[in-house]
Amino acid sequence: MGLTLTEKILRDHLVDGSYEPGKEIGIRIDQTLTQDATGTMAYLQFESMGLSKIETELSVSYVDHNTVQVGFENADDHRYLQTIAEKYGIHFSRPGNGICHQVHLERFGRPGRTLLGSDSHTPTCGGLGMIAIGAGGLDVAVAMGGGAYYLTCPRVIRVNLVGKLPDWVTAKDVILKVLAELTTKGNVGSVCEYSGEGARALSVPERATITNMGAETGVTTSLFPSDEETRRFLAAQERGGQWVPLEADEGAEYHREMEIDLSDLVPLMAAPHSPGKIVPVSDLAGTPVDQVMIGSCTNSSFADLMTVAEMFRGRRLPSAISLGVAPGSRQVLMMIAENGGLSDLISFGARVLESACGFCIGNSMSPKTESVSIRTSNRNFKGRSGTASANVYLASPVVAAAAALRGEIVDPRDLGMEFPRVRMPDRFKVDDGMIVRPLPEGERAKVTIYRGPNIGAPSTNDPMPQDLRGKIAIKVDDYVTTDHIMPAGSRLKYRSNVPKYSEFVFEPLDPEFSKRAAERRDRGIANLIAAGVSYGQGSSREHAALCPMYLGVKAVIAKSIERIHAANLVNFGIVPFTFVSESDYDLLSKDDDLEIPGIREALEEGAEVVEALDRTAEERVLLKTELSQRQRDIIVAGGLLPYTVRNKS
Numbered sequence: 325m326g327l328t329l330t331e332k333i334l335r336d337h338l339v340d341g342s343y344e345p346g347k348e349i350g351i352r353i354d355q356t357l358t359q360d361a362t363g364t365m366a367y368l369q370f371e372s373m374g375l376s377k378i379e380t381e382l383s384v385s386y387v388d389h390n391t392v393q394v395g396f397e398n399a400d401d402h403r404y405l406q407t408i409a410e411k412y413g414i415h416f417s418r419p420g421n422g423i424c425h426q427v428h429l430e431r432f433g434r435p436g437r438t439l440l441g442s443d444s445h446t447p448t449c450g451g452l453g454m455i456a457i458g459a460g461g462l463d464v465a466v467a468m469g470g471g472a473y474y475l476t477c478p479r480v481i482r483v484n485l486v487g488k489l490p491d492w493v494t495a496k497d498v499i500l501k502v503l504a505e506l507t508t509k510g511n512v513g514s515v516c517e518y519s520g521e522g523a524r525a526l527s528v529p530e531r532a533t534i535t536n537m538g539a540e541t542g543v544t545t546s547l548f549p550s551d552e553e554t555r556r557f558l559a560a561q562e563r564g565g566q567w568v569p570l571e572a573d574e575g576a577e578y579h580r581e582m583e584i585d586l587s588d589l590v591p592l593m594a595a596p597h598s599p600g601k602i603v604p605v606s607d608l609a610g611t612p613v614d615q616v617m618i619g620s621c622t623n624s625s626f627a628d629l630m631t632v633a634e635m636f637r638g639r640r641l642p643s644a645i646s647l648g649v650a651p652g653s654r655q656v657l658m659m660i661a662e663n664g665g666l667s668d669l670i671s672f673g674a675r676v677l678e679s680a681c682g683f684c685i686g687n688s689m690s691p692k693t694e695s696v697s698i699r700t701s702n703r704n705f706k707g708r709s710g711t712a713s714a715n716v717y718l719a720s721p722v723v724a725a726a727a728a729l730r731g732e733i734v735d736p737r738d739l740g741m742e743f744p745r746v747r748m749p750d751r752f753k754v755d756d757g758m759i760v761r762p763l764p765e766g767e768r769a770k771v772t773i774y775r776g777p778n779i780g781a782p783s784t785n786d787p788m789p790q791d792l793r794g795k796i797a798i799k800v801d802d803y804v805t806t807d808h809i810m811p812a813g814s815r816l817k818y819r820s821n822v823p824k825y826s827e828f829v830f831e832p833l834d835p836e837f838s839k840r841a842a843e844r845r846d847r848g849i850a851n852l853i854a855a856g857v858s859y860g861q862g863s864s865r866e867h868a869a870l871c872p873m874y875l876g877v878k879a880v881i882a883k884s885i886e887r888i889h890a891a892n893l894v895n896f897g898i899v900p901f902t903f904v905s906e907s908d909y910d911l912l913s914k915d916d917d918l919e920i921p922g923i924r925e926a927l928e929e930g931a932e933v934v935e936a937l938d939r940t941a942e943e944r945v946l947l948k949t950e951l952s953q954r955q956r957d958i959i960v961a962g963g964l965l966p967y968t969v970r971n972k973s
């Protein structure tokens with residue numbers, strides 16, 4: 325029987341467990357990436373492991389999220405990150421060099437390797453034929469130290485692309501179509517593997533748009549084969565020597581197979597407020613638009629920006645529209661500056677923004693009240709843009725540009741324009757001047773790590789008590805995202821200061837939560853969270869577990885929990901329970917007193933179901949713990965950090 329590409333790469337990296345879909349496996353990680361919003365905590369955790377250098381082939385620390393720098397906090401973090409990189413042999417991508425995923429694709433990703441990143445869109449590099457996975461910062465810290473990364477051995481979904489994309493239909497529409505089929509839930513523990521003649525015809529940046537936004541389906545990662553197109557891309561980045569051909573075997577068996585005929589696709593959009601609400605653009609035609617934002621790690625490549633620059637050439641932005649364009653990297657910005665694309669964007673009326681996350685994470689360019697904003701990014705959760713009442717639609721660069729031209733949503737095929745076909749360049753402009761290379765080992769001891777007042781020590785949890793007694797501190801509905809649990813935007817600058825950032829836990833849903841939870845914690849009462857389906861969707865931010873932990877949260881009881889978030893809860897010693905019977909969700913209410921007698925023993929002994937007693941409602945609720953023994957031991961120890969330190973000594 326032939327092997328899938330996923331299985332080939334994972335088997336090559338297997339260090340613990342056996343390759344059996346559904347079972348936990350440990351893999352060796354070749355490369356890691358961090359970004360500043362998750363990185364500071366990851367490196368503080370790395371430091372507390374007491375190692376002298378990294379053990380990976382390559383680790384890169386990017387600064388791309390918090391580059392607005394209002395106040396001293398972000399600049400302090402940047403300095404900390406740079407000095408820590410010098411000390412431990414890590415590459416440092418300076419602020420302004422670009423968004424981590426775009427730069428990693430351009431300069432570092434390698435076919436056949438594994439990459440673990442403290443950002444949920446790390447699968448972007450799957451476009452190069454590597455296994456690239458998003459995780460919490462603590463998992464990345466452990467991997468940097470040479471520890472295995474544990475994941476559920478995936479079920480592989482084959483997405484066979486046939487046919488050819490029509491004019492005005494792009495890679496973004498392919499992933500929106502995949503989202504329409506797979507939806508944003510029920511895909512935990514799967515990997516999407518692309519194949520077929522349609523896949524071969526896509527350039528690497530187009531493939532990367534697809535694997536990037538695969539994150540929104542909840543799959544562990546997505547990847548493309550490494551073929552001639554991959555070779556061409558790497559050669560154009562002066563990295564031709566790093567190419568290896570890789571593909572699934574003929575006759576490989578898949579858990580599920582999907583076929584998408586690219587010729588049948590039409591321009592699509594994700595309507596407010598979920599990346600899974602897919603609609604044809606033509607259904608929304610005529611909707612007046614206030615803002616158009618082009619950029620983010622999904623769609624900010626050279627070809628993306630040149631395509632819109634050509635659409636804008638010689639035209640003017642309608643006066644009622646605000647347009648922002650953020651090139652994905654300094655490489656993209658330099659290339660469009662040299663070939664005139666940048667001046668087309670500027671003359672049209674675009675506000676050219678820094679090569680960074682910016683608007684996508686809601687730290688700038690928030691749209692006006694009740695506005696319609698068309699964005700090329702990957703998430704449109706309510707309030708993520710920084711404006712709670714805004715309606716954000718996600719679309720391809722050509723659909724976004726069409727809206728900027730017309731001032732309303734329009735199917736770009738109705739513009740009456742010729743489709744601008746931009747070729748992938750034979751040579752990219754390679755200039756790594758904003759990447760600080762590691763110091764020679766002998767010089768690292770001299771480096772003093774800079775710690776400004778924004779940098780606090782990482783908090784840790786206590787070991788799990790024998791019996792758990794607590795109160796339901798909040799009860800939330802289905803699809804609560806990490807943006808609801810731990811808002812980013814203007815709060816992002818507190819990422820390195822856990823006590824301060826904890827003041828904003830659940831702010832969009834219940835601004836009093838933090839105060840209430842902290843008071844109970846101080847009285848020795850555990851806090852518990854009751855939740856619906858797909859709790860913790862979205863980002864990899866471990867602060868959505870770390871800050872609740874700081875506020876004394878000991879367990880989450882949900883209908884289902886998303887992969888990265890569930891792993892983060894375990895890493896911080898919080899039990900991720902799911903209901904045996906989903907309807908029991910209705911029995912629990914906010915402020916109920918709950919007891920789980922013998923929780924510690926149950927975890928230690930591998931019990932798969934435990935009983936919770938709701939003393940207020942006088943009900944019994946059965947809860948599942950779908951955890952490996954390793955995860956149980958981590959929770960009992962109070963989290964991955966105490967567990968790792970204990971197991972080392």
Ligand code: MIC
Nearest residue numbers: 361362443444445863864865
């Ligand atoms: C996001 O897109 O939500 C982020 C901000 O990049 C997060 C990481 C973070 O919260 O720092 C992600 O996707 O993991």
Ligand code: SF4
Nearest residue numbers: 445620621681684685
């Ligand atoms: Fe940055 Fe947005 Fe990409 Fe997250 S999704 S890494 S915030 S550009």
